[in-house]
Amino acid sequence: MTKPILEAAPPQAVLASRLPRHVAIIMDGNGRWAKNRHLPREAGHVKGISAVRKVVRAARELGLQYLTLYTFSTENWRRPESEVRHLMGLFRRYCRADIEKLHRHNVRVRFIGARVGLDPDIAGLIEGAETLTARNTALNLAFAFNYGSREELADAARVLAREAAAGRLWPDFGAADVQAALEEFARRERRFGGVVDGERSRGESALAEAGVRVLAAEVFDPE
Numbered sequence: 001m002t003k004p005i006l007e008a009a010p011p012q013a014v015l016a017s018r019l020p021r022h023v024a025i026i027m028d029g030n031g032r033w034a035k036n037r038h039l040p041r042e043a044g045h046v047k048g049i050s051a052v053r054k055v056v057r058a059a060r061e062l063g064l065q066y067l068t069l070y071t072f073s074t075e076n077w078r079r080p081e082s083e084v085r086h087l088m089g090l091f092r093r094y095c096r097a098d099i100e101k102l103h104r105h106n107v108r109v110r111f112i113g114a115r116v117g118l119d120p121d122i123a124g125l126i127e128g129a130e131t132l133t134a135r136n137t138a139l140n141l142a143f144a145f146n147y148g149s150r151e152e153l154a155d156a157a158r159v160l161a162r163e164a165a166a167g168r169l170w171p172d173f174g175a176a177d178v179q180a181a182l183e184e185f186a187r188r189e190r191r192f193g194g195v196v197d198g199e200r201s202r203g204e205s206a207l208a209e210a211g212v213r214v215l216a217a218e219v220f221d222p223e
């Protein structure tokens with residue numbers, strides 16, 4: 001029996017009536033997490049797997065119906081080859097280590113995104129996971145993997161359209177709003193799925209590489 005991850009009051013007491021049907025999470029910031037610890041970017045991705053596990057478990061315990069995790073976008077292929085290879089390797093390890101457990105916990109796993117362009121063994125892992133868990137009913141877990149950004153743009157447009165339909169927009173817009181929007185834009189660092197030029201992907205030192213290996217061992221073989 002695993003110890004519940006939630007420390008707060010049970011969902012029945014707090015959340016049940018207000019729980020959204022679907023939560024989608026963009027798992028950003030892995031690189032920054034690693035950089036702050038003087039580790040290669042890959043360490044951030046490894047650590048990201050721990051976060052995936054915690055979040056999936058919490059979602060299941062809370063009784064959420066749908067959870068979508070943005071794992072790898074079509075734009076992410078632009079990253080350095082070594083980082084892409086590492087992410088694909090992590091994906092394989094995650095599938096091999098966790099799908100069976102998710103199945104035991106009655107989680108249905110699906111993958112949204114293009115299958116073309118994926119290595120055949122990865123496509124096989126995806127098919128296998130979907131088939132194995134197809135009848136599960138506790139939580140619908142979707143991994144957006146090799147997904148395109150068009151749908152996100154369409155979603156953003158829908159949100160804006162809803163705001164407009166609700167009467168918020170244009171007539172109340174003024175100079176301060178223009179300035180605020182431009183300042184917000186200026187603060188953004190746009191990388192279009194890639195990484196900042198010159199940002200290294202692999203660790204510069206053997207020590208940093210070793211750090212990734214230790215972290216991976218902790219995450220995948222905790223015993």
Ligand code: FPP
Pocket residue numbers: 027028029030031032033041045046048049052070071072073076087090091092094143
């Ligand atoms: C964005 O952070 C994150 C990704 C491109 C990959 C997300 C992947 C994981 C959390 C691990 C793999 C998960 C599974 C389920 C196999 P970033 O690299 O853009 O970070 P930054 O914004 O700090 O640079």
